[in-house]
Amino acid sequence: MKIKKGSKLITLIGLCLFVFMLSSLLMMSKTLQNSELFDRFYLALLLFNTLGLVSLSILIILNLKRLIHQLKNRVIGSRMTVRIVILFSLLSVTPVLVVYYFSLDFLHRGIDSWFDLRIEQALDDSLELSRLALDVRMRELLNTTEKIAEELGESNDSELPFYINQIRERINANELTLLTKKGVIVVSSSKDTKSLVPNTPEETILLQLTQNNSYIGIDLIKNKGLMIRAVVNLPATGIDKKEKMMQALYPISERMNQLAANVQTSFIEYQELSYLREQLKFSFIIILTLVLLFSVFSAVWAAFYSARTLSAPIKDLAQGTRDIAKGNYNTKLPVPSNDELGFLVASFNDMTDKISQARDTAKNSQQEAESQQIYLETILSRLSSGVIVLNKNGEIEKSNISAAQILQIEIDALNQKNIDNIINTFPKLTNFFECISNNISEKTYDWREQITLSEKTGNQIIMINGSILTSSNNSVSKYIIVFDEITALVQGQRDAVWSEIARRLAHEIKNPLTPIQLAAERLRNKYLLNSDSNNVEMLDRMTNTIIQQVETMKVMVNDFSDYARSSDSKKEEIEIVHLLQEGVDLFSNMNHGSRIEIDIKTDLPKIYGDEKKLRQVLNNLLTNAIDANAMGHDNSLKISAKVANIEDNEIIEIRIMDSGPGIDPLVENNLLEPYITTKEKGTGLGLAIVKKIIDEHSGTFWLENNREENGACAVIRLPVNS
């Protein structure tokens, strides 16, 4: 804004200067035609115009400097300005220079034509003629004066005052004076009675007289004008005669005086003009040069101004284009005029308007799309089902939080990853992604598959639904995979089935067991004493077997019953340390040969649970451990319990490690399911019950092989604040 104001001020100053200089040059032109004005104002105007030219040149230099600076900085429009300035300057300067050249020529010729040799000769001749005319008259008067001097020389000094007046009148002189050689007046007679003091000749005349040379000349006499002065020596005759001289002043006729003056004036004026010819030429050349420089400078300055004015809208356009390139679509350019350039700028403004509108529309669409995406993501994040979107190259483009939770990995590990990379990173998900990969490669439009992922805490069953999204040309654009973890559902169904089986088994088997046992005991009691020795042994053995097997079946049925029983928990705060210690004590008493290593922290927090069931859990696990130890070489047992922090939840982790043969790989995946056992006499319900109880306590339970030593390890994690 300041720059624009400054520029306007400079332009205004330039315009004022232009007007003043033009006026000044016009005045100079006027002064050339009027000698009085010329004398008065010429130098002042010359000085003013020179200063004006200097100011104009400073303005041009400033413009030039600014242009060079703009060129160096590659300012938009600077090159165009240079071209326009050069073009304008050339167009305007060339004709002016041509006119200047011819004007100078005409000026020289014009002034020279004033002076003609013939005129000069005529003037010289006229002056000479005037001199000759005067000389003739002067010689006559000198002769007259000399005659009078001889006449006076013969008379006495005392007679002179009486004669002199008559003589003066006779010779028609205005003044007649007798003087000594030293110039002292002896006697004088004057026609002018008012003039008391007679005119005396000057020293040089006196000197001339002393050399006996008479003087005749035209002199200007004070108060009398031009007169012919004749001074002659008086002849010294007689004894008393002193050396004297006589001066006679003769009038010049008015006509002659005027004509001589005219001739002299004309001659002087011509001579003066002749002498000033070169100076006049010089003055005219100066004025002409000033006009030329003024025209040239004004043209150049106007060229700068015009170039700036012309290039300003183009500069604005370029700047506007740059702004648009930078994304500023609100650029509005001032419409400079109603011409083509103005039309261009107006069109540019329309274009920016339309771009701005399109940008706003696109922005709105983008915002709408973003809100839709947020909406979709919100839905996806709230979905319990896992959703994965793959592009046609099999790379995961999007997934929801549930997908990551189900697959038990970070969501960042899923997004923007190739399926193969994920499989490499997470081998446990191989089944899942291979299933997806297979279906993608087969390009099945809608598919549904159930897969199982093995986890140390148990198997994870996932139901996967997939479908293909097609683009407008029916080509595959994306794959949508929706999956749910149905482990709990399947497990629930399975548990319900097993519970039902167990309940029926318990009910159907338990009922006849007691009569069988009683019958066997009655058989034994009735026939054991009365039978012969051969039969006694057999009877004893058989009835005993029946009773023991029935007992065993009862235990088994009780286990079934326990498993099938609904979870009637009586939860309360319990000290897990006590339970552990109790279990360890019990089993150490039962197995004296075992080496039990205990690492139970005494400051374990209390947990909220069913003490009886948890005791059963410990009993089952310890029994299993002892059974396993019996199959191994080393009869050692390690029991540890500590507080740990898993995923910001405080838990108590109990580990029971045996030194048995470890987990059989054949049953590794199904070990926690009912009726899966590697023991000869096992029901396969022990670990299933443990799993069920721990699940009821919101904990986790799994079995794993010891890493460094032989044997298996049962791991229980129970939440502290559940």
Added chain:
Amino acid sequence: MKKINIISIILLIVYANEFVYADGVNINSTNIYVDNSIFYLDASSELNLTEESHKALRQGISFEIHADFQLLEKRKWLWSKIVFRKKLIYKLEHKPLTKNFLITNLNTGIVNYYKNLDAAVNAISNISKMKLFDKNRLKNNKKYIARIRLYLDIDSLPSPLRPRAYFSSDWNISSQWYRWEI
């Protein structure tokens, strides 16, 4: 370096001009005296017209020669103050008809004819009994400096000649200030 060169050139020009002035006009002596409580001045100087001015005079150009007298009062901390100033202006011209040189005292209007230029120039260069100021004008407790200079007034030249005359040594006919204490 450049500054020094420029200063040297300026000084050279100034001194060159001084030399020109010194060659053109020299004031040889002055005599200031009191007569009837009035100060009068006699000055003797040497005025040499240049060839160009001589030529111009003979070709009808008239010009003025000024004798500028100034009385300065000395001041302790400031520059001297002009307390009195008088200028004698002589117009010198040539009359081709009579081949005389005419001197007009523009202060008095007295016109004198001279048969040759030397006599005319001599009349101008020797000032006799130039009336100055009353004796009472001088204060006893002050110091005074009188100075005089003789010069050709370029402004009296015809206008076309002036621009050139301002910058030409041919027309720079001027003496330096001739000073003395009173």
